[in-house]
Amino acid sequence: MTCTGAAFLHAPVLFFFEELALMNRVLLARLIDLVIVLFGVSIIVFLMIRLIPGDAVAIMLGANTEITPERMAELNRRVGLDRPIVEQYVLWAGAALHGDFGTSLWTGRPVATEILMHLWPTLELTFLALVIGAVLAVPVGCHMAQTHGGAADVAMRIGAIAGLTIPSFWLGIVMILLLSAWAPGFASLGYVPFSEDPIGNLQRMLLPSIALALPILANLSRLVRSAMLDALGQDYIRTARAKGLPERRVVYKHALRNALIPFLTSVGIMTGYLLGGAIVVEQVFAIPGLGRLILGAIAERNYPLIQATILVVTAGFVIVNFLVDFLYILVDPRVRA
Amino acid sequence: MKYLIKNKLLTFAVLLVVIQIVLAIGAPLFAPYDPMAQSVARRLRGPTELNWLGTDQLGRDVLTRILYGYRTSLIACVLAVGIALLAGGTLGLTAAYYRGWLDRIIMRIMDVLFAFPVMLLAIGIIAVLGPHTYSAAAAIAVVYTPIFARLLRGPALVLCESEFVAGARAIGASDARIIFLHILPNMASVILVQTSLLLSAAILVEASLSFLGLGTQPPTPSLGLMLSEGRNFLMLSPWSAIFAGFAILFLSFGFNLLGDSLRDTLDPRLRGQS
Numbered sequence: 001m002t003c004t005g006a007a008f009l010h011a012p013v014l015f016f017f018e019e020l021a022l023m024n025r026v027l028l029a030r031l032i033d034l035v036i037v038l039f040g041v042s043i044i045v046f047l048m049i050r051l052i053p054g055d056a057v058a059i060m061l062g063a064n065t066e067i068t069p070e071r072m073a074e075l076n077r078r079v080g081l082d083r084p085i086v087e088q089y090v091l092w093a094g095a096a097l098h099g100d101f102g103t104s105l106w107t108g109r110p111v112a113t114e115i116l117m118h119l120w121p122t123l124e125l126t127f128l129a130l131v132i133g134a135v136l137a138v139p140v141g142c143h144m145a146q147t148h149g150g151a152a153d154v155a156m157r158i159g160a161i162a163g164l165t166i167p168s169f170w171l172g173i174v175m176i177l178l179l180s181a182w183a184p185g186f187a188s189l190g191y192v193p194f195s196e197d198p199i200g201n202l203q204r205m206l207l208p209s210i211a212l213a214l215p216i217l218a219n220l221s222r223l224v225r226s227a228m229l230d231a232l233g234q235d236y237i238r239t240a241r242a243k244g245l246p247e248r249r250v251v252y253k254h255a256l257r258n259a260l261i262p263f264l265t266s267v268g269i270m271t272g273y274l275l276g277g278a279i280v281v282e283q284v285f286a287i288p289g290l291g292r293l294i295l296g297a298i299a300e301r302n303y304p305l306i307q308a309t310i311l312v313v314t315a316g317f318v319i320v321n322f323l324v325d326f327l328y329i330l331v332d333p334r335v336r337a
Numbered sequence: 338m339k340y341l342i343k344n345k346l347l348t349f350a351v352l353l354v355v356i357q358i359v360l361a362i363g364a365p366l367f368a369p370y371d372p373m374a375q376s377v378a379r380r381l382r383g384p385t386e387l388n389w390l391g392t393d394q395l396g397r398d399v400l401t402r403i404l405y406g407y408r409t410s411l412i413a414c415v416l417a418v419g420i421a422l423l424a425g426g427t428l429g430l431t432a433a434y435y436r437g438w439l440d441r442i443i444m445r446i447m448d449v450l451f452a453f454p455v456m457l458l459a460i461g462i463i464a465v466l467g468p469h470t471y472s473a474a475a476a477i478a479v480v481y482t483p484i485f486a487r488l489l490r491g492p493a494l495v496l497c498e499s500e501f502v503a504g505a506r507a508i509g510a511s512d513a514r515i516i517f518l519h520i521l522p523n524m525a526s527v528i529l530v531q532t533s534l535l536l537s538a539a540i541l542v543e544a545s546l547s548f549l550g551l552g553t554q555p556p557t558p559s560l561g562l563m564l565s566e567g568r569n570f571l572m573l574s575p576w577s578a579i580f581a582g583f584a585i586l587f588l589s590f591g592f593n594l595l596g597d598s599l600r601d602t603l604d605p606r607l608r609g610q611s
Contacts, residue, residue, distance in 0.1 A: 033448075040449030051465050154346060161597060163588035167541055169548055170582030173568055177575050200531025280545045284568070295549060298464050310453070310461045318452050 020158050023174065026329060032321045038315060042096070043310045045088050049079070049303045059083060060105065060301045078102070079304060099309035105126055106300055111308045114293060119312075121191050122282065122289035124201075126274045130211035132217030136265055140217070141224025142251060156225075159178045165220030168277050170282040172211040179207065191287045216270055228260035234258075261328075269326035272317050347598040353591035361407035366435045368401040372558045381574035391576035394566060399577045403584045407556035410588065413470050413552070414539040414545070417477035422532055425485025430516055432486070433493035444490070447483035455480050459542060463551045470559070471550035477539050488531055489524060496520045526603035533596030540589040 049056055057075050061067045076082045079102075080091060095101070101111035144156050187203055194201040231237065232255050240250045279291035279324055289311060297305040340429050360367060369389075376396035383391045390399040428447065434442040450458070459476035466472035496502060497520065505515050546559025548554035555562060567578030 036445060039451050041452055044449065044453075045461070047460055048465055053466075074597070112446055152445070155344075158594070161593050162590055165537055165541065165586060165593050167543065167544055167582060167585050167589075169580070170564060170585065172563065172579055173575075174570065176580065177571060177579075208504075217451055223351070252544060264565070272454035275454045276545075279460070280549060283565075291549075292461060295551075296607070298468075303464070306461065306464050310457050313457055314453050317454055327486070 009306045014043065023329070027326065030325060032320065034318065037318055041314050041318065042093050042311060043089070044305050045314075046092055046178060048307055049081075050085070052303070056303065060303060063178055075105075078105075082186075096308070096311065101312075102304055104305050111305055114305060115290075115309055118288060118293040120193075121287050122275070122278050122290075124194070125208055125212065125278045125282065125289065128205055129212035129216060129274055129278070130267065130270065132209055132213040132222055133270070134263075136213075136217050137220035137224055137263075138256070141221040142228055142256065144221060144225040145228035146251065148323065150204060150255075158223045160218045163214050165230055166214060168211045168215060169280045169284050171214060172208060172281055175207045175211060177282070179211050191285045191289075204285070204287075208281050208287065212274060212281050213283075215277070216274065219267065220263065221268070227262050228255055231255040231259045264324065264330060268321045271320060275313060275317065287325065344602065346594070350591060350598050352588070354595050357407060357591055358411065360404055361411045361543055364401075364404040364408050368398075368404045370398040370401045372397065372405040374398075374400050377532050380572055381577075383574060383576050388464075388493070390580045391467040391574065393563070393577040394570050399560070399563075399580055402558040402577075403560065403564060406560040406563060407558045407582065408542055408587065409470060409553055409557060410543055410561075410585075412545050414476040416471075416534055417474040417543075418481060418532060418539050420474075420478040420533070421481035422485050422528070426489050427491035428482070429486035430493050430520065432522070433490045433497055434512065444487070447486045450479065451483040453480075455542065456545065459546060460549075460551065463546065467553060468514070468551045468574055470547075470553040470557065471596040473543050473546045476546070477542055480542075481535055481539065484535065485531070488527065491529065492524050492527055494519055496523055496551060526599075530596050530600045530603065532593055533592050533599060537589045537592035537596065540592065541587065544585045560561060 052059060057072050057079065058067055060069055060079075072201050073082075083091070099112050103109065104111050104114050104132060107114070176188055179188055187200065188207050190204055192200045192204065205280075228251075232251070234255075237250060237255055240254045241247075245254075275290075278289065279294065281287075282289045282291035283295070290313065293305060294309050296302075297309070338342040353448060374397060376392070377393050378396065379388070381392065381394055382388060385391070388398050388400065388404065391400055393402065423601075428443050432443040435451035436598050454462075458480050459473070462476040462479055463472045466475060500517060502519055510519075543552055544564070547559045547563045550562075550565065553559035553562055555566070563581035564578050564585075567575065567581060
């Protein structure tokens with residue numbers, strides 16, 4: 001009797017520990033993946049400067065000053081190209097892990113500071129576009145799923161593909177043009193920090209976020225649509241309908257919750273696309289973000305700055321996706337297997 | 338009825354793509370002017386009888402520049418996606434066929450390449466190679482290689498387990514013969530659909546890179562470049578930028594619709610779904 005009692009008490013506790021152990025194993029495996037990918041990314045970024053055809057140092061100098069042997073030796077030493085390659089990598093990656101990317105070749109400011117200065121506008125633009133796209137995609141996708149079939153389906157499909165393939169930088173230009181005709185006083189170009197002038201900031205961010213969000217909206221609403229169609233075909237939906245729930249509740253409570261899982265994963269992947277898109281859209285709206293930083297760095301052949309920017313942004317992107325993945329494991333027990 | 342609508346869509350997509358390819362190939366025949374011919378007297382004009390789509394800041398005919406721009410864009414993108422398909426396909430099939438450590442190493446490298454945001458890796462590659470149409474093509478090829486490798490490895494793994502592959506192996510067929518004659522043909526539809534979709538995306542990436550000044554360099558006609566040049570004269574005459582944007586949209590749209598409707602037609606399991 002006592003024995004069965006103890007076993008009864010024991011089972012959930014045991015189950016909990018097994019769950020925890022399994023979670024830890026999955027988490028550990030993902031963490032190892034993360035470290036390997038980050039290591040690989042750092043190797044590729046590190047090799048970039050070594051793959052430049054010709055003498056990288058001469059090319060860097062030639063863009064800005066007269067080339068003299070002394071200047072070349074000095075730059076060689078600063079970039080660290082005068083050491084054995086493995087030692088170069090260890091020094092470079094070790095410093096990068098401490099947030100030290102050296103000083104910018106021509107401005108003399110620390111590279112980390114340069115990146116931080118330009119990071120915020122790009123992050124804000126990416127974030128706003130993601131919010132606009134993701135928030136609108138849910139109702140649009142649900143609507144598409146409910147009215148599926150026939151000519152409306154074809155029209156929506158063509159609309160979604162058009163939204164997906166419209167160049168956002170062109171959309172930005174067209175919007176600036178239309179707005180300058182309709183509302184000449186509306187400030188749509190440039191950037192002011194949110195902390196200085198919140199309204200001016202959002203006003204200037206409005207057009208670029210819309211331009212950037214449209215392809216995301218098209219992509220995500222299609223995804224919501226097909227996930228919803230999948231979910232609406234399930235047995236529990238029939239049950240929900242059979243017990244007389246209003247259609248609204250069936251769609252938005254029962255079906256949508258299950259349809260959101262694939263939606264969340266692609267939101268993570270979208271950030272990479274958005275970051276790239278933001279770099280281009282920034283140029284249209286004269287926003288001083290990472291796009292301006294990296295294009296300026298290419299123009300003056302400031303390779304250490306290009307390297308650091310690519311490394312920081314990619315690492316950030318990889319880590320964000322890792323966290324999304326991890327949340328996904330927490331939320332959906334089926335993925336743990 | 339539904340099937341008919343879908344096939345109409347496919348027909349429309351094929352037509353849209355073929356017309357634009359023909360226009361690109363036949364640009365010297367169809368274009369009314371020389372793409373480099375400048376005319377100071379007719380600068381920044383809107384559409385007229387002489388210049389159907391107007392002229393740009395140097396008085397060059399926009400229609401002519403767009404037709405030649407199609408050419409530049411298509412050459413770069415077909416080259417890029419072709420190389421990516423060849424490289425990624427080979428890597429993916431090799432990984433799936435030989436499994437083991439080779440598979441693990443190949444796919445790890447692909448994971449690393451896949452981890453970069455597309456535009457950022459492309460910009461990095463162009464920073465190394467220097468801005469040029471072919472640098473942009475090379476960048477796109479590198480960026481899309483892991484996509485093809487991942488995409489083809491999955492179905493190839495399944496096919497490697499199938500009985501006809503075991504049969505071919507039993508009668509002593511070589512690895513190359515099995516891969517090229519037994520596995521590859523079974524993946525034709527996946528390859529066709531994905532190539533078309535990635536071409537659509539590549540056109541946008543190439544246009545973005547040229548817009549940033551990292552792809553095709555002036556005075557070569559390029560759609561992305563026309564947009565960035567036209568942007569400086571937007572308030573004087575927006576036509577060149579507007580029409581170049583439409584051209585990019587139509588080209589990318591055509592390939593995307595083609596891939597999308599091909600997927601529906603070729604994969605019966607998806608029919609009626611999305």
